Amino acid sequence: MRLIRNRRITYGWLILTVLIAILTLRLAWVQLVMKHQRLPGSRHTMVEASLIQRERGIILDSGRGHFTDRNGKPLTGNLIWAAVLFPVSEKELNNSHRQLAELARILGTNVDDLMQRWGRIKEPMLWHGENSRIPRSLSKDQIEKIKQLDLPKLKVLPYEQRYGDRLSGMQWLGFVSGQRKESLFFHHRAEVTGTSGLEKTMDALIRGEGPTVVYFPVDSTNEVIQDIKPVVQAPDNPYYPLRVTTTIDIDIQTGIEELTERAGMKEGAVVVLDTRNADIVAMVSRPFYNPEHIVPSEGQWESRGLKAVTPGSIFKLVTAAAILENGLSTPEEHFHCDGQYGKFGLSCWKKGGHGTVSLREGFAESCNVVFATLAERLSAGQLSNTASALGFGQTVGWRSQQFLGLRSFAPLDHEEKGTVFSGSVDASDAGVRVQTGIGQRDAAISPLQAANAIVTLLHGGVKTKPRIMKQVRYANGQLLQDTDSLVEFASGGSISQETSSILLEWMEQVVQDGTGSASLKNRKWSLAGKSGTAQVQNKGRARNNQWFIGYGPVEKPRYAAAVLVENRSPDSSHQAAEIFGQLFDFLASVETDSGSA
Known part of the structure; x- marks a missing residue:
């Protein structure tokens, strides 16, 4: 019995010895081999994964796709180098006063302000300049001087600046919202989503596969461990995020923004289309907005180029086209204007009237009496159908029923249809038609629609769909999807080539002898167009919407444009x-x- 018991003890020790040996070998395998291998379904090794449990990260790049203009110039995304301040104790600050004084000089700030701001932070903070909403970009010289200070709680890191802290008229681009990357010391992935403009309409395509994050190991008190190097985590898919090429020319866009600023334009929009294909070259909206500082209640983020407002006399294009298309007058028919129409309370803008004028001359002089007479001849259907043929009363921007998996895809955010007749009025009433025929009452069009109507006429009455998005590419530059230019608008009929030619000729006369001659006759290019002044009410005050739409140069049209200046004084x-x-x-x-000239 004793022999059997001894054997059992021996076997037990043997098994225990074998288990310890296996465990030792296993630990050695983990330490020497597995710690360098990536975990299944993860970008991290075992050691990295264990460290991340005790790390915090700063987002350097949201991983979101970017937009460029038609020439490849970036509209979003500017890589800068920025200073990152980590939490410090009061003692550390006091012991580094000499270096901090030099740092303040480098950053262009006051040393006391720097110490006060640095001493308050509980999480890492990207340094912003004075009164700036975004991190400050450091020059090479500044970076070198900062490194020489050898401040352990100060890092210089690359950072993706999406917009830049400036006012802009590019409301069509929009802005993002959600968990912003500045001042972010976090555990989980931040969600950044598009809230308006292209940022919103293309959000599902450009979100990417995750942010680029620098992780800093921390101890149990949330203090950064200085002797362990930070780890950078970034998506490694060469195809994402996607890049979107727009039709915008950023040099023209910013040039027009500066032009409207010099002109003192307060409210309104300027839309410029390429006459060859209806591409949106520029769309400027005033007042400007700052995508880094959005106040929703103030409305600056809305693109006025897409909002429908009272058109005034530019709507006479529709009335003239309807008359010609339906054979209800000829260019040489004569009318008499003594300044009063005699009914509906209507008068001409010119006191004393224009006298006896032809239809052609009445268009050039924008005579209300002539066009009131014409509007009475038209039925509501004739006026509505012609407006539709020119692209009014409907959205005109390029769209697709199916685009890269997105249904009913429309890149232009909040594009308004506008109206010809309100559903609540009796359009068979002559007074309603007369007021509508001169661009008042319920008529409403957007600057984009107005500019596109000019392109339609230049293409012999063939309606087009202006695009703002040209193509989508993978991150490596490979083309994913193109959009077709010069897409014909199939619905709503069309204007004949003969009528289109007549209206274009009349627009030339507007500049040569009519309402546009004083401002436009002696310009670098010969121009053609139509003026408009709409009477509106703003907060109980009588105001005017001023329009001018047209094209140039006349000999070889290159651009069509619509200029809208809103809420002007009636005597301005x-x-x-x-x-x-x-x-x-x-x-x-x-x-x-x-x-190209």
């Missing part, structure tokens, strides 16, 4: 026509500089 000069002239002088200079 016609700022829209003046800005239209300055706009085309600028475009002529651009074409000359590029060698």
Whole structure:
């Protein structure tokens, strides 16, 4: 019995010895081999995964896709180097006063302010300049001087600046919201989503596969462990995030923004289309917005180029086209204007009237009496159908029923349809048709629609769909999807080529002898267009919407444009026509500089 018991003890020790040996070998395998291998389904090794449990991270790049203009110039995304301040104790600050004084000089701030701000933070903070909402970009010289200070709680890291802290008229681009990357010391992935503009309509395509994050190991008190190097985690898919090429020319866009600023334009929009394909070259909305500082209640983030407002006399294009298309007058028919229409409380804008004028001359002079007479001849259906043929009363921006998996995809955010007749009025009433025929009452169009109507006429009455998005590419530059240019608008009928030619000729006369001659006759290019002044109410006050729409140069049309200046005093000069002239002088200079003239 004793022999059996001894054997059992021996076997037990043997088994225990074998288990210890296996465990030792296993631990050695983990330490020497497995710690360098990636865990299944993870980007991290075992050691990295264990460290991340005790790390915090700062997002350097949200991983979101970017937008470029038609020439590849970036509209979003600017890589900068920024200073990151880590939490410090009061003692550490006091012991580093000499270095902090030098740092303050490098950063262009006051040392006391620097110490006060640094001493308050509980999490790492990207350094912002004075009164700036975004991290400050450091020059090479600043970076080198900061490194020489050898401050352990100060790092210089690359950072992706999406917009830049400036006012802009690019509301069509939009902005993002959600957990922003500045001042972020976090555990989990931050969600950044598009809230308006292209950022919103293309959000599902450009979100990417995750942010680029620098992780810093911390101890149990949340203090960064200085002797362990930080780890950078970034998506390694060469195809994402996607890049979107727009039709915008950023040099023209910013040039027009500066032009409207110099002109003192307060409210309104300027839309410029390429006459060859209806592409949106520029769309400027005023007042400007700052995508880094959005106040929703103030409404600056809305693109006025897409909002429908009272058109005034530019709507006479529709009335004239309807009359010609339905054979209800000829260019040489004569009318008499003594300044009063005699009914519906309507009068002409010119006191004393225009006298006896032909239809052609009535268009050039924008005579209300002539066009009230014409509007009475038209039925509501004839007026509505012609408006539709020119792209009014509907969205005109390029869209697709199916685009890269997105249904009913429309890149232009919040594009308004506008109206011809309100559903609550009796359009068979002659007074309603007369007021609508001169661009008042319920008529409403957007600057984009107005500019596109000019392109439609230049293409012989073939309606087009302006695009703002040209193509989508993978991160490596490979083309994913193109969009078709010069897409015909199939619904709503069309204007004949003969009528289109007549209206274009009449728009030339507007500049040569009519309402546009004072501002536009002697410009760098010969121009053509139509003026408009709409009477509106704003907060109980009588105000005017001023319009000028047209194209140039007349000999070989290159651009079509719509200028809308809103809420002008009724006795003020016609700022829209003046800005239209300055706009085309600028475009002529651009074409000359590029060698395209």
